[in-house]
Amino acid sequence: MEIAIISGKGGTGKSIISAAFATLIENVVLADCDVDAANLYLIFNPVHEEEKIYIGGHKAVIDYDKCSMCGLCISYCRFEAITTVNNKITISETSCDGCFLCTRICPENAINMIQNDKSRMFSGSFRNGKMVYGRLAPGEENSGKLVNMVREKAKQVAKENGIKMIILDGPPGIGCPVISTITGVDKVVIVTEPSVSGLHDMKRTVEIVKKFNLNPWIIINKFNLNNEMSRQIENWCKKHKISVAGYLPFTSQIVNAMVQQMSIIEYNKNSEISKTLGTIYNTIIHE
Amino acid sequence: MMKIAIASGKGGTGKTFVATNIFYSLCKNNRSAMLVDCDAEAPNAIAFFDVNLVNSDDVSQRVPVISSNACTYCGKCHDWCNYNAIFILPPVKVIQVIEDLCHGCGACVVACQYDAITEKLVSLGKVNSYLLNGVVSLIEARMNIGVMSPVSVIKAALKKADTMADFIILDSPPGTSCPFIQTALAADFVILVTEPTPFSFSDLKQSVETLKKINKPFGVIVNKAGLGNADIYFYLEKEKIQLLHEILFDIEIAELYSTGKIVAETKQYLEIEFYNMIKKIMRQYGNSDNQR
Numbered sequence: 001m002e003i004a005i006i007s008g009k010g011g012t013g014k015s016i017i018s019a020a021f022a023t024l025i026e027n028v029v030l031a032d033c034d035v036d037a038a039n040l041y042l043i044f045n046p047v048h049e050e051e052k053i054y055i056g057g058h059k060a061v062i063d064y065d066k067c068s069m070c071g072l073c074i075s076y077c078r079f080e081a082i083t084t085v086n087n088k089i090t091i092s093e094t095s096c097d098g099c100f101l102c103t104r105i106c107p108e109n110a111i112n113m114i115q116n117d118k119s120r121m122f123s124g125s126f127r128n129g130k131m132v133y134g135r136l137a138p139g140e141e142n143s144g145k146l147v148n149m150v151r152e153k154a155k156q157v158a159k160e161n162g163i164k165m166i167i168l169d170g171p172p173g174i175g176c177p178v179i180s181t182i183t184g185v186d187k188v189v190i191v192t193e194p195s196v197s198g199l200h201d202m203k204r205t206v207e208i209v210k211k212f213n214l215n216p217w218i219i220i221n222k223f224n225l226n227n228e229m230s231r232q233i234e235n236w237c238k239k240h241k242i243s244v245a246g247y248l249p250f251t252s253q254i255v256n257a258m259v260q261q262m263s264i265i266e267y268n269k270n271s272e273i274s275k276t277l278g279t280i281y282n283t284i285i286h287e
Numbered sequence: 288m289m290k291i292a293i294a295s296g297k298g299g300t301g302k303t304f305v306a307t308n309i310f311y312s313l314c315k316n317n318r319s320a321m322l323v324d325c326d327a328e329a330p331n332a333i334a335f336f337d338v339n340l341v342n343s344d345d346v347s348q349r350v351p352v353i354s355s356n357a358c359t360y361c362g363k364c365h366d367w368c369n370y371n372a373i374f375i376l377p378p379v380k381v382i383q384v385i386e387d388l389c390h391g392c393g394a395c396v397v398a399c400q401y402d403a404i405t406e407k408l409v410s411l412g413k414v415n416s417y418l419l420n421g422v423v424s425l426i427e428a429r430m431n432i433g434v435m436s437p438v439s440v441i442k443a444a445l446k447k448a449d450t451m452a453d454f455i456i457l458d459s460p461p462g463t464s465c466p467f468i469q470t471a472l473a474a475d476f477v478i479l480v481t482e483p484t485p486f487s488f489s490d491l492k493q494s495v496e497t498l499k500k501i502n503k504p505f506g507v508i509v510n511k512a513g514l515g516n517a518d519i520y521f522y523l524e525k526e527k528i529q530l531l532h533e534i535l536f537d538i539e540i541a542e543l544y545s546t547g548k549i550v551a552e553t554k555q556y557l558e559i560e561f562y563n564m565i566k567k568i569m570r571q572y573g574n575s576d577n578q579r
Binding site: 058100139252 | 296297298299300303328329331334335349367369370390391392393394397398430432433434435436437438460461462463464465468469472484485486489490493496497500501514515516538541542544545546547
């Protein structure tokens with residue numbers, strides 16, 4: 001079974017909940033799909049068994065020995081990546097989308113495409129199973145393709161090791177990486193928090209999950225920060241026939257566990273919050 | 288005019304809280320200011336102000352339309368498309384554009400020698416302008432759900448924000464990838480908001496690396512100070528990174544913020560602290576006239 005934990009807004013507690021789920025049962029594959037800011041390895045410190053280069057795309061580079069300054073490339077580039085700076089054709093690395101059009105139309109063959117090969121995918125073992133995660137090099141386009149690579153690897157590792165549960169810690173937002181995370185999963189959990197922005201982002205996230213014909217589960221994290229807002233979220237969910245899997249309180253124990261590099265379950269198995277997480281997990285798995 | 292981006296590697300550290308409260312503090316002190324919400328995937332800034340929408344510009348992208356009458360199924364457009372957005376089966380004369388994968392580069396149009404490809408516009412999102420107290424002071428980038436990348440919508444919002452305001456506050460998207468870079472590049476100075484926790488610390492290091500790479504001056508605000516541990520402070524000292532401000536963890540702040548209130552309105556010390564911080568940044572880094 002594949003469970004994806006997502007949230008429209010960052011910082012709602014996706015990784016904390018993923019870490020808790022990953023230590024509630026024996027033997028899981030944990031995949032960190034937040035390739036832009038992977039964090040779970042900080043808690044579980046996995047032993048790397050495999051590292052793969054991820055080619056994120058290409059960037060155009062000018063060969064000034066060949067460039068005749070005709071400027072044809074400028075007129076063709078739709079990403080406004082090519083300009084003239086001090087009488088020199090210049091390509092902005094951050095604006096180039098890697099479409100190859102400039103290379104193809106340059107009459108002097110003066111533009112080459114260079115691969116972005118600084119992003120990585122790691123896979124290995126941690127104390128409760130296997131872990132897979134990606135690290136996108138700073139500044140590269142946040143691509144769902146690396147998420148796909150992480151998920152494929154997670155499935156392969158699960159199969160090879162006879163592991164039945166895959167937990168996907170998703171990226172924030174509603175774009176391509178989130179879509180890559182939830183495509184084809186069995187269950188989607190949306191973590192939200194009781195704030196005006198939390199509710200707003202949750203609505204956008206529910207919309208995207210519904211497009212995949214999935215019925216998401218909602219977890220309201222830090223519910224006690226604003227009980228009135230928690231009720232509003234609950235009512236909205238009821239109205240839209242979406243199930244609230246449970247409520248988690250704000251507690252500094254969560255931060256303390258993180259500092260000790262433990263999930264909350266490992267840190268204090270008998271705490272109220274750990275018990276609640278256990279109940280939530282069982283609800284999600286069995287219903 | 289000075290443009291200041293409020294960013295963080297990780298979501299939920301308090302970017303929008305800091306951005307909206309700085310903007311409020313500037314307005315309160317009679318400085319002309321504009322707030323641009325560049326978090327196009329999850330824009331939230333307008334929820335904190337009593338604003339009226341005055342203008343909504345569509346941001347679109349060109350995608351190809353292939354005429355099956357003119358097409359010879361030669362496959363050149365397919366070869367030139369680097370995003371696998373053109374699906375072709377020549378033996379059975381099938382050619383299709385997968386619009387979700389298209390980046391609108393136009394390579395297929397140039398490739399086609401039979402004039403079989405024209406283009407149409409597809410909406411990516413909107414740039415909304417809002418009136419606050421009679422002046423357009425809030426711009427919002429809002430991407431449509433499921434669009435590949437928010438960058439075009441963010442760029443359009445940044446263009447729209449080029450006005451005469453003394454201060455333009457950019458509420459950046461989270462992360463260190465393209466959307467963040469586009470926002471940071473447009474700023475004269477970047478404020479990174481972080482928390483003293485291991486997750487935030489890891490993300491902060493990544494943001495710092497990225498900002499150093501693009502040579503952008505920056506400083507750090509530690510939010511929710513008192514939680515977590517001290518690793519972040521050792522790092523800032525070692526790397527000689529300016530600690531601009533610390534906001535002590537206060538459950539009342541979290542409660543006020545969650546109801547959609549500007550915290551500095553209730554807790555006036557924040558208004559004064561934020562305003563003084565911006566004045567200091569202005570003295571150190573202002574008037575650079577960043578052109579973009």
